[in-house]
Amino acid sequence: MKSIVYSETGPASVLRLEERPVPEPGAGEVRVRVVVSGVNPTDWKSRRGGGDGQPLAFAETTPNQDGAGIVDAVGPGVTGFAVGDRVWTCMAAQDRPTGTAQEFTVLPAERVAPLPEGVSFDVGASLGVPAVTAHRALTVAEDGPRRLAPGALDGRVVLVSGGAGAVGHAAIQLARWAGATVITTVSGPEKARLATAAGAHHVVNYREGDPAAEIRAIAPDGVDLVVEVALAPNLELDQAVVRPRASIAGYANNGGDDVRVDIRANMVLNTRLQFILMYTMGAQALAAAAEDVTAALRDGALPVGEEHGLPLLRFPLAQTAAAHEAVEGDAVGKVLIDVASQGSGVSA
Template sequence: MRSVVYSETGGPEVLRLVEEPVPEPGPGEVRVRVRRSGVNPTDWKSRAGRGPGKPVDPPQIPGQDGAGVVEAVGPGVQESWVGLDVWVLEAAWKRRWGTTSEHTLVRESNVSLLPRTTSSGAPYDLGAALGIPFVTAHRCLTVAEEGPLRLGPGTLQGRTVLVSGGAGAVGNAAIQLARWSDATIITTVSSPQKAQLAAAAGADHVIDYRQRDVGEEVRRIAPRGVDVVVEVDPQANAPLVARLAAPNAVIATYADDGGGADVAVPVRASMVPNLRWQFVLVYTLPAAAKARALDDLGAALAEGALGVGERHGLPLHHFGLDEAAQAHAAVEQGAVGKVLIDL
């Protein structure tokens, strides 16, 4: 089989296309014939490591997310998985078997059924785009102290969600899931083009922060404040979102797009309304929270509530397996939409 690997940390140039034997699944594993691999920021950050030139042994196959067909199962796994379309989450977390390969090994708990018919019309594209972004967004939307713990029609009715960066992958996922759950959705973007994407995803109100005052606009739309903030850049936005949060709101941050190591949390502005500041990383989520996310995403898929592509606010950028380095570079350079590797 053909796989992309890296045996040392560094830039995209360390990725190599190699031939490897097709692996056999061990206990609790399934082997997936990968059709699409989704590229996330964590993929290039793991490849880059803490600096170039650090050995990686055994060579790592990158790619946490993907979609394909189960073709074999290991001991302890039901044979009924064989032949089913699935989407994959966290394939390479503390394992060498990522999704940038024609075949990969995945824990049974990290594969979920993928409907053959989706709202996007391309199930493998959608399946490879789900994993990290959508589970992250689910956690951000369900981590408030009073819940809800689950998403679905009506679960966020009467609540206002502010999504920072609505044209990004997690921002898009948060908008789609909040829309499915009947929230009022406000999002911020940095250009008219990104505003169109956020609106296509389902946002009710889109604010171009380079053209309008976010604070004034949000207060006009939601005078009592917002109940949930899905935050991509806490270093820049912490003072603002604290002022815009409703009593007992949650500010859930999943990234540090500002690039700083520290966040200055406004204490008094957070204390008086009893705000919760929550940090989110998919890989270390509580098992129960992750299981709820997978169940809810399965329900959303079954209802046709999720999609990818321009009309769903998430443009797709396709690369071949031999173009994995270009795919990583595209994500690292901030490509708007979802980068996929086709197999």
């Protein structure tokens, strides 16, 4: 099979295309024939590591956590999946050498979820890190639901920071599916257009005027949940618009690694400041996210593409390095890698 591998940390040039044997699934594992692989910031950050030239945990590693494809084989003890099932993956490369930038990948059965009929492989490969992270951010509030479904967020106001990003896009869609009023902040008109296409009810340009006043005019009683991509530069704004017992869920360190918290102001509001990293969320939260996201898929709530606010940027498997560079360069939209060989009979 064709596989992208790297043997040490470094720039995208460390990625190389190799021929590798098709792996066999072990107990509790499934083998997926990958149709589309999704690229996230976590993928290039893992490839970069703490510096160039560092050794890896495995002799060779295949990148990319997310993807979508078809179950090709199941190992002993696997229930709930059968050969031929369409699936989306999550954390394929976490503590494993077998990511999705290859024609076949093996991963634990709990790291795949059903991809409903009629939902494209493009959508499936765009889930994983963004959708699971968004689900977690929307289910950590003290007064909020622990699961998402239609009506779960009725009457709630959700503020999504950076609504044109992949996590922001998923958060807008999941929050709206669950019944919330969704406000998002963006940096300009083009991203405002994308956030609106994703389903945001209100879009605020944080670079113009008084964004806190604008948000307060939309939600005079305050925001219930904040999905925050840049906690350091945005916390002051978040604190100015949340209601008592609101949650501010930060899932990235864009804009700085350190943040100053006004203790008294947050104490008065009983604010919950929640940090999110998918890899340490725990099995229960991951399973809940997979189930709820799959339910949203069945309802058609998570479309992708330009017309739905998440442009798709495509690369062939042989150009995985270029795909990584696009994400590392903050490309707007979702970067996908077409893995399935031409003539395979599989359409993305």
